Amino acid sequence: xxxxxxxxxxxxxxxxxxxxxxxxxxxxxxxxxxxxxxxxxxxxxxxxxxxxxxxxxxxxxxxxxxxxxxxxxxxxxxxxxxxxxxxxxxxxxxxxxxxxxxxxxxxxxxxx
Amino acid sequence: xxxxxxxxxxxxxxxxxxxxxxxxxxxxxxxxxxxxxxxxxxxxxxxxxxxxxxxxxxxxxxxxxxxxxxxxxxxxxxxxxxxxxxxxxxxxxxxxxxxxxxxxxxxxxxxxxxxxxx
Numbered sequence: 001x002x003x004x005x006x007x008x009x010x011x012x013x014x015x016x017x018x019x020x021x022x023x024x025x026x027x028x029x030x031x032x033x034x035x036x037x038x039x040x041x042x043x044x045x046x047x048x049x050x051x052x053x054x055x056x057x058x059x060x061x062x063x064x065x066x067x068x069x070x071x072x073x074x075x076x077x078x079x080x081x082x083x084x085x086x087x088x089x090x091x092x093x094x095x096x097x098x099x100x101x102x103x104x105x106x107x108x109x110x111x112x
Numbered sequence: 113x114x115x116x117x118x119x120x121x122x123x124x125x126x127x128x129x130x131x132x133x134x135x136x137x138x139x140x141x142x143x144x145x146x147x148x149x150x151x152x153x154x155x156x157x158x159x160x161x162x163x164x165x166x167x168x169x170x171x172x173x174x175x176x177x178x179x180x181x182x183x184x185x186x187x188x189x190x191x192x193x194x195x196x197x198x199x200x201x202x203x204x205x206x207x208x209x210x211x212x213x214x215x216x217x218x219x220x221x222x223x224x225x226x227x228x229x230x
Contacts, residue, residue: 004155033217043202043220056217090155097216099163100146103155 002026004104006091012110018079021107025072025093031055032074033101034066037088046089049074050097081111114139116203118221125193126229133188133224135203145186146204146218147177156202162186173197198228 005024013019025032034046045058049068066076072093078085088108092101119134137143144163148156160171167179177188186203204218 006155031216035218042222043204043218045217045219048216050216058217092156099144100158100161101218102158103148105153105155 004091004093004102006089006104006107008107009105010108010110012112013081015081015083015111017081018077019081019109020075020077021089021091021109023074023076023091023093023104025074025091026102029093029095029102030072031094031097031101032068032072033092033094034074034076035090035092036060037090037106038086043090046076048097055097078109083111085109086111114143114205114207114219116205116219116221118201118203118224120224121222122225122227124227124229127195128192130191131189131193131197131226133201133203133226135186135188135221137184137186137203137205139184139205139207142208143205144208145177145179146206147171147175147186147188148202148204148220150200150202150223152199159188159201193226193228195228195230197226200225 007022031050033048037043048056052068063079068074088106090106092103094101115138117136125131146161147159150156159175160169162169162179170176175190200223202223203221
């Protein structure tokens with residue numbers, strides 16, 4: 001059974017650009033969540049989608065957005081990148097909300 | 113607001129010794145509890161979870177944790193560690209809605225780096 005797949009694994013962007021990260025959940029999982037991990041702030045919740053609807057959103061500026069498609073695949077977008085957006089972005093999926101999430105290996109974003 | 117405190121940022125231990133990683137949480141409602149492990153340059157792997165029922169939960173790789181509601185704790189233990197257990201461990205909680213089910217989003221502690229020495 002394939003795990004959660006995140007692409008790309010590594011990304012380098014310039015300040016002011018925008019970026020789109022992709023997440024393919026485990027087959028049959030309908031809940032997809034996104035987290036940001038940094039050395040200073042640790043793991044912080046960005047947002048969660050279930051059946052294409054955003055159910056919950058963390059305390060991040062509007063530059064961070066996401067969406068979920070009918071096949072449960074999800075994308076997150078960060079516009080007008082700032083140096084502080086450099087982080088490991090983790091996607092997690094679950095068959096339903098809250099019962100234990102399987103995480104992908106993450107996308108390491110570096111903003112220069 | 114809920115929060116998770118992992119009392120030790122680093123825990124060094126010798127191989128085959130027992131280890132306990134401590135986790136306390138604060139919440140005004142019922143919670144689900146989780147322990148995750150992260151190896152270098154990887155994502156998070158679920159070790160174990162407490163949703164309901166027995167307060168002693170057994171997970172993968174010989175780990176177990178005990179939920180103590182009165183002390184709002186969920187400490188992780190392993191009777192004998194191996195070099196391969198060297199990693200960072202995260203405790204997380206998810207609050208439950210009053211009408212049932214989880215809020216969904218996980219609140220993580222800052223992590224405990226377990227270093228197993230030969």
